[in-house]
Amino acid sequence: MTEAVAIRHVAFEDLGSFEQVLQERGIDVTYVDAGQGRLLEQVERRSPRLLTILGGPVRACETAEYPFLKEELALIDMRLSRAEPLLGICLGAQLIAAALGARVYPAESKEIGWGTVELSGTGAASPLAELTTPVLHWHGDTFDLPTGASRLASTPVCGNQAFAVGRSALGLQFHAEVLGAAVESWLIGHAFEIAQSPGVSVEEIRADTRQHASSLESQGRRFFNRWLDDVLS
Template sequence: MERLADPAEALNNSIIVIEHWAVAEPDFGRQHLAARGYDVRVVEPWRGAILPELTGEETGVMLMGGPQYVTALDEAPYLVDEMRFAEAAMAKNVPLVGVCLGSQMIAHVLGARVGNHPDGAMAMGYYNVAPTDEGRRYIPDGMKVLAGNSQGWDMPSGVTALAHGELFANQAFQAGETTIALQFHPEVTRKILDQWQTEFADSIGRLGTHSIEEQDAGFDEYDQALKAWYMGFLDRWFGAGN
């Protein structure tokens, strides 16, 4: 099962998931890890929740996506604490995954530039990602992924590039042995995609985005394979089911 984290409670053998918006339902990754028997604990600093103290014994941390921007910390000052939390996870070798905004925060912590697409484009739909030679350890050739972002990151110095994309050039990297960043969204369920299409409707039609019909067709064609990949990735990264 999953629950809201109590910052005063020991978090050993749990996975801490940091959320940034009122998601329509627990995303696929949260559902999968909970089904594996992990104690999935959700923390929402955007709603005033306090981040717990990491002991280094946690199973993992996930920094999820959201509508905030690393380039506008004055509008979301709690992201500063989240980035310190990410730094602590990296320092304590707690397995860390950043998704979209989460990946941008990790890139920022590592000194990379985060910002808008040079042509003002935005991703919203299904796009090709191409693994690097090192990235084939995690990402297969020919994978189509769901993306939803208007900002991306330069590849940080000293990391291992894992994947590149057709709209935003950088899509995944690994830092050290315990940190991985994914610019794309393998966690989005059909219900959450419906929420995207409603709450971010004004973005559809921007350069680079796909129509609702294209997004729906992409979900029907690619989601099953993407979710199968994500299950395997989470199992491997966090040791789920071991």
């Protein structure tokens, strides 16, 4: 069976609707938890068809504090050099950018909550065209567009919300994978950050989740299916 490996940093930030798509395609999904053993060995031993690096509360620059990030950067380098399918979400996208030599740094303000992204011309011609509904944002850092990458989406706060590297690698700063039923776990896990973020409230995120999550789940599945068609063919 074809395998997909996802590197997970916190339990509630998982593959969400993307995992459902993979399972429907007969692709076995394995999570490897950061900080639990040697990431390089665990992932390379499996030789997955797809590697996804998920989001998390650490920063891409904190390699001294969190040495497992160095292993993730090494894995990214290897996947890129071999043009093997690679998806980075939030922290994962920042790590792909960093591996390609781009600067990762604090944005002017945090983006936390539901909001739309604006697609570039290239993005509108890509599988991201399936995402017309607001998506979930949860990040404080942004990054420069890596050399050789194509910008696919942006917001006023973060000019680089999505980018592609060749045909096989994709970075998404936002969360298109999240399931509405899982958002309550985000609200619990990020309670301190919400409390410290002016203009962000649990009530508003809950209300927006009720309004947008169902549409995102169906659109996210269509997006991911199209992207997999492109990179796994």
